[in-house]
Amino acid sequence: MTDDWTLQIESLDHEAHGIARQEGKVVFVEGALPGETVRARITRRKTQFDQAMTLAVLHPGPSRVVPRCQHFGVCGGCNMQHADPAAQIAFKQRILEDNLARIGRVKPEALLPTIQGPAWGYRQRARLSVRLVVKKGGVLVGFHEKASSFVADMSRCEILPPHVSALIIPLRTLVMALSIRDRLPQVEVAVGEFVTVLVFRVLEPPSLEDEAKIRAFAEQWQVQIWFQPKGPDSVKPFHPPEAPELSYTLPEFGVVIPFGPTEFTQVNTAVNRVLVGRAVRMLDPQPGERVADLFCGLGNFTLALARSGAQVTGVEGSLPLVERAKQNAARNGLSGNTTFLVSNLFAATEESLAVLGPVDKLLIDPPRDGAVEVVKSLGRMSPERIVYVSCSPATLARDAQILVHQQGYRLRAAGVANMFPHTAHVESIALFERGSG
DSSP: OOSEEEEEOOEEOTTSOEEEEETTEEEEEETOOTTOEEEEEEEEEOSSEEEEEEEEEEEOOTTBOOOSOTTBTTBSSOSOTTBOHHHHHHHHHHHHHHHHHHTSOOOOSEEOOOBOOOSSSOOOEEEEEEEEEGGGTEEEEEOBBTTSSSBOOOSOOSSSOHHHHTTHHHHHHHHHTSTTTTSOOEEEEEEOSSOEEEEEEOSSOOOHHHHHHHHHHHHHHTOEEEEESSSGGGOEEEESSSOOOOEEEEGGGTEEEEOOTTSOOOSOHHHHHHHHHHHHHHHOOOTTOEEEEETOTTTTTHHHHHTTTOEEEEEESOHHHHHHHHHHHHHTTOGGGEEEEEOOGGGOOHHHHHTTOOOSEEEEOOOTTOOHHHHHTOTTOOOSEEEEEESOHHHHHHHHHHHHHTSOEEEEEEEEEOSSTTSSOOEEEEEEEESOO
16 A cells, blocks of 8 residues: 555644545645645554645645745744635634534634734744754754754744844854854743843853853844843843843733743734733723733733723732732832732632632633633632633633533633734633623
8 A cells, every 4th residue: 555645635633734534534634725635645654543744736725825934844833834814814713613612512602803913023932942963064043843853944934023033044153153052052032122132041151252252243133142041040131231121012001011031921912912902802891890810920911901990910820920010010000909919720729719809800811721720610709701811722612611511601702813823823812701691
């Protein structure tokens, strides 16, 4: 039996692989799109399904476009550049709806318009791997190759801001010239309103000559360079020692949010602004109401909610993030109607949530693991309205099942935020309300 087949692609799976059927067996085909006929090679056989890679597109589908990035297919950073933007959004909406129906056994009463932003140059945060590769003649800087620990041989990146993409080749040259070229495995990028920070992960201290070269690089390319010798808490600015603060803004709410270069912020500032605005309008906080923001981070939603005049309590498991959120509230004149608490929300109970007191409205923005213990433990809190921002449709669906079928909420609306264009990552937002009306 040959391992090369001609396949008809029916749809996409949750990782944006084409789905075909051959001899009664499902085949997941990397690089194929719905409506296409492709020549594909089987790469892995399993009992229930096979995996394959596209060798040639015999008949392109209606959504196929020419990828903009010259490294597409090698770099593992994007896997949907071959699909037009409308098809990408339709795919993400379907993934959200399918997860809600299959896992949560729920259907939103309304589908929200997709939140969109720039399709290119959007990634304000990134971790670039650095690797000395003698066979390649020097140092590579970029993202990993697909399903590999190797670093892609990149010269630019279309999803990074242009001024950051332009640093890839100069960074390769710089690191190659350092004595610690094989002891600098990563450069973390953080782009703010007024400054771009590069965090060099240095496994041993740079020499004085290295430091001089790094200073010259920072001045030539107008960036601030930090060193990280150990964990995230060890980061410190190197050059220039003083620079504009790293921050982003939420202009709709008159909020400025400073952040550290290794602290979590959304990678897509434009989409985040729209997402925060939609969340606040959906929650509709009123002066004097009590609102809780769980998994609040450094105050991304908390401060916008507080602009309404509501009393907002932000809860986060990290003490450093809570301290940052308090500082950000003070910076924006919102200390009077914000409170921040440290609590492990992954171990939430009715008793631990009762500390918050009665809550009129609730915002939840958990990491990929979701907020299952929170939604199981609402108990006496019993908010009338919940906005749930999710980066995993599967855990959102699981938690929605609990909210609707056990806690008595209705799933009023749900929709997608295209936070990561050209990838299969699905960010979403959902509105739950109490009552049967």
